[in-house]
Amino acid sequence: MTFRPPAGPAMRRICLVATEESGDRLGASLMKVLRQRLGDHVEFSGVGGRGMTREGLASLFPIEELSIVGFAAVLKQLPKILRLIRGTVDAIVAAQPDVLVIIDSPDFTQRVAKKVHARDDTIPIVNYVAPTVWAWRPGRARAMRGYVDHVLGLLPFEPEAFRRLGGPPCTYVGHPLIEQLATLRPNAAEQQRRDAKPPVLLVLPGSRRSEVARHIAVFGETLARLRAQDIAFEAVVPTTPHLEAAVRAGVANWQIAPQIVTVETERRAAFRSAHAALAKSGTVTLELAISGVPMVTAYRVGEVEAFILRRLIKVQSVILANLVIGDNVIPEFLQEACIADNLAPVLADLLSNGPIRARQVEAFNRLDAIMSTGASSPSMRAADIVLETMRGGRAGN
Known part of the structure; x- marks a missing residue:
């Protein structure tokens, strides 16, 4: 047997x-x-x-x-x-x-x-x-x-x-971001830095080389406008190691010398201490919103892509955080509107605790309940x- x-x-x-x-x-x-x-x-x-x-x-x-x-x-x-x-x-x-x-x-x-x-x-x-x-x-x-x-x-x-x-x-x-709340929300010391002067301003030109190339100059010009108005801030550019060379080459032409961080732990620390952000639209807007960082967003694509997308997009906002919240609380400037003349005034409001900032902070406080699993x-x-x-x-x- x-x-x-x-x-x-x-x-x-x-x-x-x-x-x-x-x-x-x-x-x-x-x-x-x-x-x-x-x-x-x-x-x-x-x-x-x-x-x-x-x-x-x-x-x-x-x-x-x-x-x-x-x-x-x-x-x-x-x-x-x-x-x-x-x-x-x-x-x-x-x-x-x-x-x-x-x-x-x-x-x-x-x-x-x-x-x-x-x-x-x-x-x-x-x-x-x-x-x-x-x-x-x-x-x-x-x-x-x-x-x-x-x-x-x-x-x-x-x-x-x-x-x-x-x-x-x-x-x-x-969303996977809700599994990362501990690394996105500030502790007491980081909250103190978030509220301190000069405020930390995150600058996020994109996660791909083509995005960095399209946004880095206009983002630098926007910061120069703020500095010309005597608005104080500490600029931090979080990026990834494979984009570091492209980012450093781009910011070399800025009037403001930012701090560039590539290590993930330093990137998360920057999010937890930031007072405001200038960001390329994308998933990062939801990450910023969950972190409680008010922002202004911008996006440029090639002319062919812009021509096609204008005819296909069916939503009132391309900002993920706006769509989840159900209200366009985050200003977005796309294509021709992505210029320093539009971006700088909104950033000035965010850095000086104006009404645009207050509206975003109130909306971000609702995200946990909206996204709960x-x-x-x-x-x-x-x-x-x-x-x-x-x-x-x-x-x-």
Whole structure:
């Protein structure tokens, strides 16, 4: 008689695809919770960066291969992008996962999901980070219903937007920033510095070289206007190591010599001590708002992008914090309006505790209640839905 060991939980295969650093961080946190839930009975595969690699994923290719910004650049690299999509789809279908999780980067991941579904419609697909159908391309929501089983939204208004637009089920799982409140909010000493003179002014020209190139000069001119009006401040430019050279080259032409910080702990410390910010619009606006830092925002893109976006964007604000709060409390100056003549007066108000600042501070105080996810972290809520969506339902529980 042959001995047969008792049957244990089946090995679960989970594919994840994330092609940007922000998506890699989300993927890594999700993988950590999934491994806690499934123990040694899970295998990960797909595409990811350093964080996901540390959690056990061998990426099909380095995500740096997709660091492409702008419509013109995408067109030039299209053959390469299509080749990477095909290779990713082939690998996923061959792996026969219990679930596929696509994370942000919709221009890449949505195409992967569509093609995987076309080749094997038995693979459940979860979309982590809802595409911005509420801002532009609203028809994408209904199209996604054909190949996405569940959407995980980072913003509290997204489930209603997907319901209204006829998209797949969408659940608000929470923004990763709400897991970082301890590193975003000032302690007593940092609050004292935030209120002290001269005030700390954060200057955030962007997280990509093209963004830095478009904003660095006008941001420097704005600071020069303030100094010409005898408005005192201490300028700090938080950036990343790979952008440090570009930022230093740009600020070399400023009349004001800022402090440049690249270490993440120093960056967070600057946020906790800052009195105001001049920022490129994007996710950083929500980070500043949660940190309680009033701001003025600006954004410039290339002429081709501007022409297209003007015809596609369907929202009254492109500022994430404004959309979450439900009120345009943060001034935004886009394209032709992104000039020192517009930015300097608002910054002067923020630095001198004027009415624009007071309105933002009051609105930011409501963010915790608006973005709350209760006792569960965003990663835990996301993992719950991924497990429920897997072939065979919740595994290991």
